[in-house]
Amino acid sequence: MIDRGAPVWRRIDDDRVTAAAGLAVDETLARGAERMPTLRLYTYASHCALVGRFQAVEHEVDVSACVRRGVAINRRPTGGGAILMGADQLGVALACAAADGDRPVHARDAMRRFSTGVVAGLAALGVDASFRGKNDVAVGGRKVAGLGLCRPARGGLLFHASILVDLDVPLMLDVLRTPFAAITAREVALVERRITTVRRERGDAVSVNAVRDAIAAGFADAFGVRLEPGAMDAAERDAAAAVERERYATDAWVDQRTDVSDGVGHASVRTASGTIAVRLASAGRLAKAVHIDGDFVAHDSAIADLEGRLRWHPLERDALVRTVDAVHAQWGADLSGVPAEALVDAVLAAAESSAPSTYGCFVNPEGVR
Amino acid sequence: MSHNIPPDRHYDGERHLWAHATDGARVVVGIDALGLESLGDLAYVKLVEPGTPVKRGDAIGTLEAAKMTSPVVAPASGVVAARNDAALRDPSIVNRDPYGDGWLVAIDATDWAADADHLVHGDAIGPWVDAEVERYRTEGWLE
Known part of the structure; x- marks a missing residue:
């Protein structure tokens, strides 16, 4: 039963977004999250490789393979490792206030707390997943979703999850830099022993839209909120376009380096x-x-x-x-x-x-x- | 370790950053022990270049730990006079010695007295630490 008195979050669905535009929208939503918490459930245009906030692109991604296979490269504002995103990977972006009442959200607690929406959604799909360690969601030890968090300087909090509805492992091994000399069935099997997908767990070809609706319901249940379908307004679209132009579409953002070896x-x-x-x-x-x-x-x-x-x-x-x-x-x-x-x-x-x-x-x- | 909040410094109570006026208007900035307890082991540190003018509240860097990125926010207006290059190369220094070798940046403040009024200091530190420790315990991060 829908609780009409429950707090309202906006739900935005997007599909086939470009890497730069997808990341720019998430950051824009985080900046406005104090006013309107938003749960965005989206897919990227197949495919893009997204490195973590401080990773060296040339260490994580085979740039020439990406060019050859039309895979875009960009950098997330959240931490962690490189990921491959496309039509069969559901992106989750929760933009919300950085404080819970008058208390700032505790960093590590936030990761665990926000993962409950993902876990609840997967449970509704019959996938028995749980939060693992500090920042993964796994099924029987195999990772099914990666999590990340960013607290932008200009306010708000951005929680990211990438849910593997399905995964083209050979493509991933081709475009992400790995020490494999060649990609054979053995290398693919090695990765598949450590990663799983929603379709593999269910044994069917569940649609991305069905996973999206389940994850939305999981967040609504886990946080006691009511999700109202919506879209960005004109001011948000303008702001997102500026963030894309000034940050995510620039070489200066994508090609950053750190001093950590x-x-x-x-x-x-x-x-x-x-x-x-x-x-x-x-x-x-x-x-x-x-x-x-x-x-x-x-x-x-x-x-x-x-x-x-x-x-x-x-x-x-x-x-x-x-x-x-x-x-x-x-x-x-x-x-x-x-x-x-x-x-x-x-x-x-x-x-x-x-x-x-x-x-x-x-x-x-x-x-x- | 988590209760180690030196009383001789000023604190950004929300961000858990410390500021210490060491030499006239030069203010050294770092992250406090409770902030590190919240973030965990730092993987990466990014800090703005020396010579960068900053206003109180500006982002002057970013910390990453456990796949969370969090800004370092200037507690004072002025010009960044120095940054800790050793911490950029080896962020674990910050976890090991947050008030010493793990400092982050130094700012030549233009009006430290005014900026300091916005920070937790002096007799206010004790009650603030008690409340924060209690919150961390409630949330299960401290025993």
């Missing part, structure tokens, strides 16, 4: 239950991606979950031990072939061996030896 490393540790081989992609003293392989016995989903929890994780022993112990507590016997202490030793040894690299972080650094 990317690196890759690898290490192996022998244990009574087998060898643990770790390959690591790092940004400064954080792990961007950790790939765990070897001849131990463990559940694929447990390994995928462990790798997901170690993304953007500090390469410090105490913090690693806490995280790995927490994953062990969750998976129990499914992860007993990967002793926590040995795994932490291997990750730190891989970090110690790390050398500067130009590889990105979306897929695991398989093949770096």
Whole structure:
């Protein structure tokens, strides 16, 4: 039953937006969010590669492959790794106030809180997903949606989610920079063991529109609001056009660099239950991606979950031990072939061996030896 | 660690940034321990170039942690006199030593006395910290 007294959020649906226009609209909505919270559910024109706020484009994206395949490149205002967006990936942008009453929204709490809308929407579709670590939504350890957050200087809060309704993994591997020498069925299978999609979980060809409506209902339920279909007004359209022209359509925005060095490393540790081989992609003293392989016995989903929890994780022993112990507590016997202490030793040894690299972080650094 | 809020500084109570007048009108700026507790381990830091004129409330940088980006907002008007290049290369310095080696920028303030009135300082720090710690506990971020 619709609660007519519930707070109102505007719902905007868009499809086939360009990368620059899509990002500019989100930022514009965030600036006006104090006046009108907006949930935007949209798809990009197939395809575009969007790097995280501070990533080096040439490390994350194969620019020549993007040109060859007509894939646009741009930079999100939110953090995290590079993603491929198109007609089968649902973008979620929630623009809302940066304060909850008189209290500023707590950064890490916001990510978890906003993910509840995504989780509720997926549950209505029969997909049993949950918030993982600090910033992913996963199904049985496999990532189904990535999350990001941006607090613009000019007010408001912007929550981003990219929901994988479906995913063209070979295309993703072609346009994002990976250390794979060639893309074969093996490489595709490696990625598919760590990522899932709504269609794969459901076993049908559910439409993007059906997912969109379910996610909208999920947010309405999770936040006790009523969604009213709407569109940007003329002033917002003008503002978005200016943001696109002055920021997202400029080389100065897309080609930014940071002083934090990317690196890759690898290490192996022998244990009574087998060898643990770790390959690591790092940004400064954080792990961007950790790939765990070897001849131990463990559940694929447990390994995928462990790798997901170690993304953007500090390469410090105490913090690693806490995280790995927490994953062990969750998976129990499914992860007993990967002793926590040995795994932490291997990750730190891989970090110690790390050398500067130009590889990105979306897929695991398989093949770096 | 999270209760470590030095009493000799001024604080932007909403953004959890500290400001410390060190040498006449030069004001050093950083993020406080509760702000770091909220953000987590920093992945990237971006700061404006020295020589940039700023007004109180302007964005003078951006921090990224756990896929959230958050602005560094100038607590004083003036000109950016210096930025911490070591923190740009290794943001973990900020997590390890937010009030020392992890400083972010220094501003030569044009009217620090007026800007300082907008910040939490002196006897107001204690009640502000107590309220913030209680909020963090309520939200489950502090034990």
